[in-house]
Amino acid sequence: MKIEQIYTGCLAQGAYYIVSEDEAAIIDPLREVQPYLDRLEKDQVKLKYIFETHFHADFVSGHLDLSRKTGAPIIYGPTAQPDFEAIIAEDHQIFQIGKIKIKVLHTPGHTLESSTFLLIDEEGKENAIFSGDTLFLGDVGRPDLAQKKGTITQEELAGMLYDSLQNKIMPLPDDVTVYPAHGAGSACGKNMQKETVDSLRNQKRTNYALNQPDKESFISAVLEGLTAPPKYFGMNVTLNKSGYESFETVMNKGLNPLNPDDFETAAEETGALLLDTRSAAEFHQGFIPNAVNIGLKGDFAPWVGSMVVDVKQPLLLITEPGKEKEAITRLSRVGFDNVVGFLEGGFESWKKSGKETDEIKRISPDEFAEQFHTDLKIIDVRKESEFEKGHLQNAENKPLDYISEWAGNIPDQEHFYLHCAGGYRSMIAASILNSRGIRNFTEIGGGYNGIIKTGKIPAPQITCEK
Known part of the structure; x- marks a missing residue:
C-alpha cells in the first residue's frame, strides 16, 4: 500500500x-x-x-x-x-x-x-x-x-x-x-x-x-x-457541482499571445481586467495603466478570487515571459477560466512600443522611518488579527479583503502611507486604488515587518489584546 x-x-x-x-x-x-x-x-x-x-x-x-x-x-x-x-x-x-x-x-x-x-x-x-x-x-x-x-x-x-x-x-x-x-x-x-x-x-x-x-x-x-x-467561494461550489470546461480547453484559449496593439484592442473590446502577475518590486517601477497587480510568487489564486470575485470576468495577463502557463493553471484552480490572452514579450514589449505606462511610488522601510511622525496618515491592509498583535501608532486597519468597501471613502486631498506585512498585499491594494483614480499615497516595500526591523519607529508599537 x-x-x-x-x-x-x-x-x-x-x-x-x-x-x-x-x-x-x-x-x-x-x-x-x-x-x-x-x-x-x-x-x-x-x-x-x-x-x-x-x-x-x-x-x-x-x-x-x-x-x-x-x-x-x-x-x-x-x-x-x-x-x-x-x-x-x-x-x-x-x-x-x-x-x-x-x-x-x-x-x-x-x-x-x-x-x-x-x-x-x-x-x-x-x-x-x-x-x-x-x-x-x-x-x-x-x-x-x-x-x-x-x-x-x-x-x-x-x-x-x-x-x-x-x-x-x-x-x-x-x-x-x-x-x-x-x-x-x-x-x-x-x-x-x-x-x-x-x-x-x-x-x-x-x-x-x-x-x-x-x-x-x-x-x-x-x-x-x-x-x-x-x-x-459560492461560484467554485457551483462549478464543482455543475461542471466546467476541460482544463485543456481553458489552457488553449488562454495561451493566446497578443502584441501590444492587439492587447490594447482586446482590452477595449472585451472589457477584460488587466492582471499583472509580476512581483511588486517590478510592478511599481512600471505597468500598463489600470492594471491590477497580484504576484504569481505568493497566494496568487486565492487573492485573485477574493479581489476579482466573478469567475466569469475576462482577464488579460501580463506575466514574466514564460510564466503564462503557470498563471493560467493557477487561475483555473479557482475557476477563473476566461483568460482572453497574454501580452507577448511581457511588459517590456509594451514599454518598447512607446505606449503609455504608469508607476506607483514605493519607499523602503528606512525611508519611511526617516519620514515618520505621529501625524502621518497610515493605512494598514493586514488582517484584523494581525493588526491587533501590533501596529504603527495612529495606523488605520483597512484589510485588503474589504477594499471594495473602504476604497471609496478615502479623501483625495490627504496623502497617506500604505503597508501590509511584507509588501505583497499592499501592492495589490495600491494597484487597485490607483486603477480607481486614488493616487495620493506612498506604498512601503517590506511592510510592517521591515519597518519594525529598522528599530527607528517609536516603540512600543501598539499591541491590542482581546
Missing part, C-alpha cells in the same frame, strides 16, 4: 494518491490532472475510484477531467446531488482498492454532503482518515458555508459537525493517521496548524474544537472569530 499526499502550498490544499496492488484511488484532485495520470502510468496501475470529500468552495476539483480521461467513477458521500453521473455512497459503504478498503463516513457540518473516508489496510486495521474539511489539524471546517436563509443556520451546521466528530471520528483508534484537505493559510478554517499530517491521538489532545465540554460550547467556539468567506 502507498499513500502520497500531494500538497499545493499556494492553495494550502492536500490531494491524495493511494495505491494497492494494481489499483489506485485519488481523493480531492486538483484541476490539472496530468500529474495524476503520470503517476498512474509510472506505477502501472488503474485508477479505480475518484473520491470527493464534498463540493469544494475554495478550489475547482479535477474530478470531471480525471473521470473523463480514466473512466473511473466519482464518489460522493450521502445527500450529494451533482449535475453529472456519480456514485452517491451510503453511510458506511465500503469500496475495495486492491487489498485495502475505503469506508465512507458521512460527517455533515462543514457542508451537508461532507464525508470522511476511512482507510482499512490489508490486515483489516483502521489505518487513516481522509477528513476533507470535517477535521483539520488544530481546527475543524467552518460551518457557515452551507447555511441557507430560512432552511439551515450556521449554528445548526455547527451542531451537525459536533455530532459527526463525536460519533464518527472520536471513536476511531488513536493511532489512525489524519490526512486533511487543507492546512494553515486556507480560508476554510481559522486555527490550522502548519503540519499537514498528524495522528488522531495528537488531535484529540491538542485540537481546541475536539476538547469542548459539550455541544453548546463547541458551537460557540467554532463560530467565534469567523470572518466572512471569500466571495468567490
Whole structure:
C-alpha cells in the first residue's frame, strides 16, 4: 500500500494518491490532472475510484477531467446531488482498492454532503482518515458555508459537525493517521496548524474544537472569530457541482499571445481586467495603466478570487515571459477560466512600443522611518488579527479583503502611507486604488515587518489584546 499526499502550498490544499496492488484511488484532485495520470502510468496501475470529500468552495476539483480521461467513477458521500453521473455512497459503504478498503463516513457540518473516508489496510486495521474539511489539524471546517436563509443556520451546521466528530471520528483508534484537505493559510478554517499530517491521538489532545465540554460550547467556539468567506467561494461550489470546461480547453484559449496593439484592442473590446502577475518590486517601477497587480510568487489564486470575485470576468495577463502557463493553471484552480490572452514579450514589449505606462511610488522601510511622525496618515491592509498583535501608532486597519468597501471613502486631498506585512498585499491594494483614480499615497516595500526591523519607529508599537 502507498499513500502520497500531494500538497499545493499556494492553495494550502492536500490531494491524495493511494495505491494497492494494481489499483489506485485519488481523493480531492486538483484541476490539472496530468500529474495524476503520470503517476498512474509510472506505477502501472488503474485508477479505480475518484473520491470527493464534498463540493469544494475554495478550489475547482479535477474530478470531471480525471473521470473523463480514466473512466473511473466519482464518489460522493450521502445527500450529494451533482449535475453529472456519480456514485452517491451510503453511510458506511465500503469500496475495495486492491487489498485495502475505503469506508465512507458521512460527517455533515462543514457542508451537508461532507464525508470522511476511512482507510482499512490489508490486515483489516483502521489505518487513516481522509477528513476533507470535517477535521483539520488544530481546527475543524467552518460551518457557515452551507447555511441557507430560512432552511439551515450556521449554528445548526455547527451542531451537525459536533455530532459527526463525536460519533464518527472520536471513536476511531488513536493511532489512525489524519490526512486533511487543507492546512494553515486556507480560508476554510481559522486555527490550522502548519503540519499537514498528524495522528488522531495528537488531535484529540491538542485540537481546541475536539476538547469542548459539550455541544453548546463547541458551537460557540467554532463560530467565534469567523470572518466572512471569500466571495468567490459560492461560484467554485457551483462549478464543482455543475461542471466546467476541460482544463485543456481553458489552457488553449488562454495561451493566446497578443502584441501590444492587439492587447490594447482586446482590452477595449472585451472589457477584460488587466492582471499583472509580476512581483511588486517590478510592478511599481512600471505597468500598463489600470492594471491590477497580484504576484504569481505568493497566494496568487486565492487573492485573485477574493479581489476579482466573478469567475466569469475576462482577464488579460501580463506575466514574466514564460510564466503564462503557470498563471493560467493557477487561475483555473479557482475557476477563473476566461483568460482572453497574454501580452507577448511581457511588459517590456509594451514599454518598447512607446505606449503609455504608469508607476506607483514605493519607499523602503528606512525611508519611511526617516519620514515618520505621529501625524502621518497610515493605512494598514493586514488582517484584523494581525493588526491587533501590533501596529504603527495612529495606523488605520483597512484589510485588503474589504477594499471594495473602504476604497471609496478615502479623501483625495490627504496623502497617506500604505503597508501590509511584507509588501505583497499592499501592492495589490495600491494597484487597485490607483486603477480607481486614488493616487495620493506612498506604498512601503517590506511592510510592517521591515519597518519594525529598522528599530527607528517609536516603540512600543501598539499591541491590542482581546
